[in-house]
Amino acid sequence: MDPFLARTMIESLSKGIDPLTGRVLPDDDICAKEEVQEALLEVLEHCSIESTEQYLLRLKEEKKAQRKERRARNAQRFFRGSDGWSEEEEYELLQMRRNGCNIDQIANYLKRPPNVIGIRLNQLQSRPVEEKKRTGSTPNRGKPWTKAEDDQLRAEYMEGKSMRSMARKHGRTQGAIESRLNHLALK
Numbered sequence: 001m002d003p004f005l006a007r008t009m010i011e012s013l014s015k016g017i018d019p020l021t022g023r024v025l026p027d028d029d030i031c032a033k034e035e036v037q038e039a040l041l042e043v044l045e046h047c048s049i050e051s052t053e054q055y056l057l058r059l060k061e062e063k064k065a066q067r068k069e070r071r072a073r074n075a076q077r078f079f080r081g082s083d084g085w086s087e088e089e090e091y092e093l094l095q096m097r098r099n100g101c102n103i104d105q106i107a108n109y110l111k112r113p114p115n116v117i118g119i120r121l122n123q124l125q126s127r128p129v130e131e132k133k134r135t136g137s138t139p140n141r142g143k144p145w146t147k148a149e150d151d152q153l154r155a156e157y158m159e160g161k162s163m164r165s166m167a168r169k170h171g172r173t174q175g176a177i178e179s180r181l182n183h184l185a186l187k
Helices: 003-014 034-045 052-077 087-098 103-110 114-125 129-133 147-159 163-170 174-183
Strands: none
Touching: 003 034, 087 103, 087 114, 103 114, 147 163, 147 174, 163 174
């Protein structure tokens, strides 16, 4: 008999369940007695074969450790994941994709996670043609915000300036302005 199956059967008996049928044992069954169930549990405590619960818990912990290790490796490998995008990088991204590079190749080159590359590609490819052709309208697109820009944006928002005028002034999209206002807890 398989040792794992044997342990499972003993566990069932220790809980007052018939291991063959899955039904609760009748009161007159010897394994339904509390003392017998306690004895079976004591034997299981010294059993070297792990229970189903222990096995599942061990698997869960192993997967958790693997995810943590993978995240740490990716954090070193793709250290630019949260950086803003420059126009040059966006151009490189689109050129590499047009030249047949796959997302993993682009991710390794740009040092950004593949999911970030995929998201940015979708964003760039879904922009209307007129917006793609326009140059200079959002020169700060993808660049990180400075403290001075944040202070200026705060002041403009308090003055009641429109999203459109703030976007033009900062060289960013209206969506970027809204997002930054949310980040600054002004909206």
